[in-house]
Amino acid sequence: xxxxxxxxxxxxxxxxxxxxxxxxxxxxxxxxxxxxxxxxxxxxxxxxxxxxxxxxxxxxxxxxxxxxxxxxxxxxxxxxxxxxxxxxxxxxxxxxxxxxxxxxxxxxxxxxxxxxxxxxxxxxxxxxxxxxxxxxxxxxxxxxxxxxxxxxxxxxxxxxxxxxxxxxxxxxxxxxxxxxxxxxxxxxxxxxxxxxxxxxxxxxxxxxxxxxxxxxxxxxxxxxxxxxxxxxxxxxxxxxxxxxxxxxxxxxxxxxxxxxxxxxxxx
Amino acid sequence: xxxxxxxxxxxxxxxxxxxxxxxxxxxxxxxxxxxxxxxxxxxxxxxxxxxxxxxxxxxxxxxxxxxxxxxxxxxxxxxxxxxxxxxxxxxxxxxxxxxxxxx
Numbered sequence: 001x002x003x004x005x006x007x008x009x010x011x012x013x014x015x016x017x018x019x020x021x022x023x024x025x026x027x028x029x030x031x032x033x034x035x036x037x038x039x040x041x042x043x044x045x046x047x048x049x050x051x052x053x054x055x056x057x058x059x060x061x062x063x064x065x066x067x068x069x070x071x072x073x074x075x076x077x078x079x080x081x082x083x084x085x086x087x088x089x090x091x092x093x094x095x096x097x098x099x100x101x102x103x104x105x106x107x108x109x110x111x112x113x114x115x116x117x118x119x120x121x122x123x124x125x126x127x128x129x130x131x132x133x134x135x136x137x138x139x140x141x142x143x144x145x146x147x148x149x150x151x152x153x154x155x156x157x158x159x160x161x162x163x164x165x166x167x168x169x170x171x172x173x174x175x176x177x178x179x180x181x182x183x184x185x186x187x188x189x190x191x192x193x194x195x196x197x198x199x200x201x202x203x204x205x206x207x208x209x210x211x212x213x214x215x216x217x218x219x220x221x222x223x224x225x226x227x228x229x230x231x232x233x234x235x236x237x238x239x240x241x242x243x244x245x246x247x248x249x250x251x252x253x254x255x256x257x258x259x260x261x262x263x264x265x266x267x
Numbered sequence: 268x269x270x271x272x273x274x275x276x277x278x279x280x281x282x283x284x285x286x287x288x289x290x291x292x293x294x295x296x297x298x299x300x301x302x303x304x305x306x307x308x309x310x311x312x313x314x315x316x317x318x319x320x321x322x323x324x325x326x327x328x329x330x331x332x333x334x335x336x337x338x339x340x341x342x343x344x345x346x347x348x349x350x351x352x353x354x355x356x357x358x359x360x361x362x363x364x365x366x367x368x369x370x
Contacts, residue, residue, distance in 0.1 A: 037337075039286065039337075039339075040286060040288050040337030040339070042288060042290075042334075042335035042337070044273050044288055045270060045273060045288060045290045045335060048270075048271065048273065049270060213333075216333070216334035216335060
């Protein structure tokens with residue numbers, strides 16, 4: 001018996017050690033899954049749709065958006081995404097990509113911007129705004145975020161965004177910072193980026209718009225923020241509201257130097 | 268009219284890898300809408316692929332395939348310049364064909 005004992009212990013130890021050594025952490029597993037999906041990211045379908053919509057003459061004025069100024073001059077798309085939100089002189093306010101698209105749709109094509117802003121995500125013209133935002137973000141893929149902070153309004157929006165980020169409220173007494181304020185936080189198996197600083201290339205602000213595999217939807221930054229507030233049990237922020245743009249400005253300025261991978265793919 | 272597919276085909280080592288992204292709802296028929304009524308099934312049933320007009324793949328799909336499906340396959344003997352056409356047909360009879368050139 002004495003000779004058998006150490007042997008069985010060794011065998012048991014070998015059994016216990018081998019799977020442990022080969023086992024991946026949950027987040028490594030998810031990364032692998034994402035890498036597999038990234039090859040056929042359905043966001044490409046939305047990109048194609050968005051490009052068509054941008055170039056097509058539509059709306060009551062039957063015009064295309066090719067004269068829309070996204071901040072780098074009329075019609076310039078490449079590189080515009082990584083410099084938004086920014087101050088626009090014609091509208092006299094700081095705008096993010098989606099709110100800018102909606103004001104272009106009003107001034108150039110004659111759409112009613114208030115009506116579009118009220119449309120739920122994924123429906124009607126709102127779905128078109130998301131598709132165009134997807135294409136425009138794709139045109140800046142790999143470029144580094146570099147938001148302007150020269151105009152007073154841009155500085156104000158950054159400061160307001162910072163306060164909103166740390167503002168606790170709702171039935172759970174949550175703030176954005178509750179989940180995105182320190183390292184090592186996650187929701188279920190999703191690692192959460194720290195958004196008070198540059199979280200790195202393709203993380204946080206640099207990863208949206210993104211295609212969500214679990215519900216087959218294309219999510220823009222506005223919808224991402226809207227859903228963050230839903231998870232915090234806050235009231236929904238209005239589409240293109242100053243609050244969402246201030247938060248975007250805060251996240252975008254913090255992400256300075258991070259390369260954009262948008263449109264990304266999410267679980 | 269259904270949205271276009273994205274087809275990429277790349278030749279390497281005597282065969283071509285074809286990647287196809289289709290735009291389709293792929294409704295399983297198992298879901299209910301907000302009013303509690305069943306959302307009718309609507310999915311791709313037949314997929315075929317042709318190389319220069321000759322069929323190289325035929326597949327029967329069902330409601331278990333995901334929304335906006337992605338399909339990848341290899342064609343032996345395909346070389347740069349060849350034309351790959353992919354066709355799908357759904358259970359409502361709607362169909363779409365797109366073509367790409369092997370690069």
